[in-house]
Amino acid sequence: MADAQSVIWHTLTATPALFAATGGVLWGMFGGALPGISPSIALSLLLPLTYGMDPATAVILLASTYIGAEYGGSIPAILIRTPGTNAAVATVWDGYPMHRAGLGAEALGISLVSGVFGGVVGLIFLTIFSIPASRLALLFTPAAYFGLGVLALSAVVGLSGKSRLKGAMAVVIGLMIGTVGTDPLSGVPRFTLGQVDLLGGVDYALIVIGLFAVSELMMLAASPTPAAPKTNVRFRPRHLLIPRGTRRAQMIGSGVGLFEGCMPGAGGSVAAVISYNLAKRWSKQPCQFGKGSPEGVAAPEAANNAVAYSTLVPTLAFGIPGSNSSAIILAGLLIHGIQPGPLLAEQSPELMLSLYTGLALATLVQIPLGLLVIGPCLWLIGRPKPYLLTGMLALILSGAFVVDNSITDAGIVLLFGLIGYVLRRTGFPLAPIVIALILTHLLESNFRRALVLSDGSFAVFLSDPIAAGLLLAAIVLILISAIGTRRSR
Amino acid sequence: MPTSGPTTATQDLILALILGVLAAGYGWMTAGIASSVLAGPVGAGALPTLLAIALGAMSLLLLVSAWVRWTRHRLPSCQRITPTIDRQSIGSGLALLFIGLAYLMLLPVLGYGISMSLLMTASSAMLERRLKIQHAVYGLLGAGTLYCLFVLLLGVPFPTGSVTSQGSHGGNAESPSANHEIESATLDGG
Structure with missing residues (x-):
């Protein structure tokens, strides 16, 4: 206990955790507020800058950015009816009607307070359950890990939008990119084309920046976006005193967020929509939903903020990312040589404690920063698109060079940007590529280790009860999503 | 889409x-x-x-x-509708990529500051479909800000460029704190 206190004190006083948390939340809020810049893009732009940091600071910065982006997305959703992030779509439904009714500041207050409420619940959940989940992960054999990886990928495919075939193809493409480099068991080089630089595989950061950020820039450049309408709102501390009636919606949102965050592939947008529907169903005034109900703002905002924390439970305990944003956080850990999994809590307890401390700081600084950023965010949203896109392109290309001080790396980023652009225009989801890429090592090495341990017998995947259960769940998930697709047709 | x-x-x-x-x-x-x-x-x-x-x-x-x-x-040719792909908008996306590529090619020659300034001027002008003096001002200010952030603050050894470094006797990397990384930056740049 004394050790834990000293680690927390050390994090607060002797490391740049406060700066990382504040900077991350601020960057996330601005990134989230800009329509088209999802949390994953805000994270991917930041990823190269974390190379020179110590692992704890880097992960605090990334996680804080994710947290900030979830609130930032609600600012344009409420004020200009344009969700800054996918997770803020449900916030538009009641946030904008509130703003039209002259209650924009109140809606922003509800969004901020509900987000912080969801964040506190999420942080408690993360603190309580990440270590038990790690202990649970110790029971996992290589066969069970393989089953878990397959379940995660099948969930990602199941939630990959209209075309599950394209989702499955995206997963295979991600796994293919993941096989470039040295074979994890034998050390044999694969698909390196004789290039020494490729022995360690293609850098996650370059792929993430290219696929998400560059392709999004190209999409934005290709889409004529009307100028954001001018709006003005005075957001004052008194607006943080939100109606009591929203408490139930906040609890519903937080509960849904905790659950959805642990599900691979679900993410904040699914949680926000589900919590909105549940809050409406259990509300005393369901007819107010869609017309400016404070509960309609509170539920999705609590949900998408709770997801930002709870998604770290499977990420840290099993090395399985719950969403594309947590996949980027996971990539940030892997870049620093930290392998998430059951041994993380035992081998790096300081890192876990520093992360919790940093997240607590990020949660707290959300309130003052949330009050301060409204004006600058609105100013930024109103800037002409050419200048915003140009600034982002400059930042991406500079950041890509930072990864390994190499112009070739920046070229790889542009190449993956082009690939991402083509895939997006043809309706391919990009998140499965990144999640599969990050899971390749876990899947392949555990599959082959299981076979080594069983002398080559594939029966090991059926005889291990956890592995069999997870593989069965994966099959059921695929069948359910296939039936759902057929019914929707 | x-x-x-x-x-x-x-x-x-x-x-x-x-x-x-x-x-x-x-x-x-x-x-x-x-x-x-x-x-x-x-x-x-x-x-x-x-x-x-x-x-x-x-x-x-x-x-x-x-x-x-x-x-x-598939419809008879008389009923066929031209696909609604906006070629001009796709062109903007690809043009942005080519500007990025041109920047990477100019980087080892002109160095970070000048190439970045050109990138920002060219891409903002391309996206607005005309060149204005504001674009050049934005390019200069933006490149200056990024130079301060990446080179002066973070010490990233961006290449100074073969053209601009010919007259100078210093290193060929922009970071004052990264003389030991000059060779690798030049190699990468080359």
């Missing part, structure tokens, strides 16, 4: 063919993976082989489904 009907079907047909070729190429390269006694019962080529087969099979499935949709939506 893709439009529905024949346009999407045509896109899917092309994409299925590209991914089919990718699967074949990847599968062909899989055969070249060296065997090792340490690789376990299935070997280092097992997963790649499985992935090549899976992508090939799924490409075939996409090809067939796109073909069926394409033939169903």
Whole structure:
């Protein structure tokens, strides 16, 4: 206990955790507020800058950015009816009607307070359950890990939008990119084309920046976006005193967020929509939903903020990312040589404690920063698109060079940007590529280790009860999503 | 975003063919993976082989489904509607990429500051479809800000460029704190 206190004190006083948390939340809020810049893009732009940091600071910065982006997305959703992030779509439904009714500041207050409420619940959940989940992960054999990886990928495919075939193809493409480099068991080089630089595989950061950020820039450049309408709102501390009636919606949102965050592939947008529907169903005034109900703002905002924390439970305990944003956080850990999994809590307890401390700081600084950023965010949203896109392109290309001080790396980023652009225009989801890429090592090495341990017998995947259960769940998930697709047709 | 009907079907047909070729190429390269006694019962080529087969099979499935949709939506030539792809808007996306590529080619020659300033001027002018003095001012200010952030503050050894460094006797990396990394930056830049 004394050790834990000293680690927390050390994090607060002797490391740049406060700066990382504040900077991350601020960057996330601005990134989230800009329509088209999802949390994953805000994270991917930041990823190269974390190379020179110590692992704890880097992960605090990334996680804080994710947290900030979830609130930032609600600012344009409420004020200009344009969700800054996918997770803020449900916030538009009641946030904008509130703003039209002259209650924009109140809606922003509800969004901020509900987000912080969801964040506190999420942080408690993360603190309580990440270590038990790690202990649970110790029971996992290589066969069970393989089953878990397959379940995660099948969930990602199941939630990959209209075309599950394209989702499955995206997963295979991600796994293919993941096989470039040295074979994890034998050390044999694969698909390196004789290039020494490729022995360690293609850098996650370059792929993430290219696929998400560059392709999004190209999409934005290709889409004529009307100028954001001018709006003005005075957001004052008194607006943080939100109606009591929203408490139930906040609890519903937080509960849904905790659950959805642990599900691979679900993410904040699914949680926000589900919590909105549940809050409406259990509300005393369901007819107010869609017309400016404070509960309609509170539920999705609590949900998408709770997801930002709870998604770290499977990420840290099993090395399985719950969403594309947590996949980027996971990539940030892997870049620093930290392998998430059951041994993380035992081998790096300081890192876990520093992360919790940093997240607590990020949660707290959300309130003052949330009050301060409204004006600058609105100013930024109103800037002409050419200048915003140009600034982002400059930042991406500079950041890509930072990864390994190499112009070739920046070229790889542009190449993956082009690939991402083509895939997006043809309706391919990009998140499965990144999640599969990050899971390749876990899947392949555990599959082959299981076979080594069983002398080559594939029966090991059926005889291990956890592995069999997870593989069965994966099959059921695929069948359910296939039936759902057929019914929707 | 893709439009529905024949346009999407045509896109899917092309994409299925590209991914089919990718699967074949990847599968062909899989055969070249060296065997090792340490690789376990299935070997280092097992997963790649499985992935090549899976992508090939799924490409075939996409090809067939796109073909069926394409033939169903095919109309007599008099009723055919031109696909609603906005070529100009796609051009903007690709032009942005080419400007980025041009910047990377100019970086070792002109150095970070000048190339970045040109990149910002060119891309903002391209996106607004005309060149104004504001674009050049924005390029200069933006490049200056990024120079301060990356070179002066973070010490990233961006190349100073072969043209600009000819007259100077200092190092050929922009960071004052990164003289030891000059050679690697020049190599990368070259």
